[in-house]
Amino acid sequence: MSLKIMVLLFCFFYTSPVILASDPDPVQDFCLAQNAGPGLDLQCKNSSLATVEDFVFSGIRSSGKFKFKFSEVGLSAIPVNSKVFPGLNTLGMSFVRADLEPRGINPPHFHPRATEIAFVLEGEVYSGFVDTQNRVFAKVIKKGEVMVFPRALVHFQMNVGDEQATILGCFDSQNPGLQRVSSAVFGSGIKEELLEKAFGLSIKELTKLRRRFTPQHKA
Numbered sequence: 001m002s003l004k005i006m007v008l009l010f011c012f013f014y015t016s017p018v019i020l021a022s023d024p025d026p027v028q029d030f031c032l033a034q035n036a037g038p039g040l041d042l043q044c045k046n047s048s049l050a051t052v053e054d055f056v057f058s059g060i061r062s063s064g065k066f067k068f069k070f071s072e073v074g075l076s077a078i079p080v081n082s083k084v085f086p087g088l089n090t091l092g093m094s095f096v097r098a099d100l101e102p103r104g105i106n107p108p109h110f111h112p113r114a115t116e117i118a119f120v121l122e123g124e125v126y127s128g129f130v131d132t133q134n135r136v137f138a139k140v141i142k143k144g145e146v147m148v149f150p151r152a153l154v155h156f157q158m159n160v161g162d163e164q165a166t167i168l169g170c171f172d173s174q175n176p177g178l179q180r181v182s183s184a185v186f187g188s189g190i191k192e193e194l195l196e197k198a199f200g201l202s203i204k205e206l207t208k209l210r211r212r213f214t215p216q217h218k219a
């Protein structure tokens with residue numbers, strides 16, 4: 001292969017969005033997303049057409065619906081990324097508003113690509129994470145307090161107050177990713193025999209867990 005072709009190939013792959021695997025350092029003031037999608041949108045809207053509305057988001061003024069999917073746990077979550085808020089695109093940040101009914105929980109989950117700062121706007125929340133030595137760092141935090149969940153570590157929350165609790169979670173990635181432990185294990189179609197052995201479960205117990213954690217569209 002000639003040097004010229006190699007250089008061309010390198011430039012092509014280096015600039016291809018497919019291999020951009022991390023949040024970028026911006027090389028311009030902003031890059032308003034023009035295509036829907038939670039990840040990086042390299043096609044910036046013409047910046048001459050930007051208005052203040054591109055940098056304001058009003059969709060978390062009130063809580064979302066306590067969706068069917070989460071109804072068992074009493075959680076409503078509104079993730080805010082460049083798909084719904086184009087002004088965030090390429091800035092390496094995103095956030096989520098989460099509301100918990102009394103005794104409602106945010107089940108153990110993690111974000112593979114982001115550290116999260118969770119700010120309690122209302123209520124009292126038992127809040128914590130588990131490190132890779134399985135140590136639990138958890139306590140009740142109250143309105144005005146903040147907890148940090150280090151990147152990729154499993155974390156969880158439960159409303160221990162009498163009123164609805166509201167949390168603002170901020171991520172240092174515009175596409176933090178979300179994996180729920182229960183769904184990854186029991187809702188993903190891993191072979192039954194393996195799960196039985198791994199967790200010491202009977203077929204009956206396993207069937208129940210699989211039914212509970214398999215997403216509706218897969219069931």
Ligand SMILES: *[C@@H]1O[C@H](CO)[C@@H](O)[C@H](O)[C@H]1NC(C)=O
Pocket residue numbers: 046047048049
């Ligand atoms: C951006 O918009 C301005 C104003 O409408 C226009 O003059 C300019 O040509 C556009 N730039 C591009 C790259 O389309």
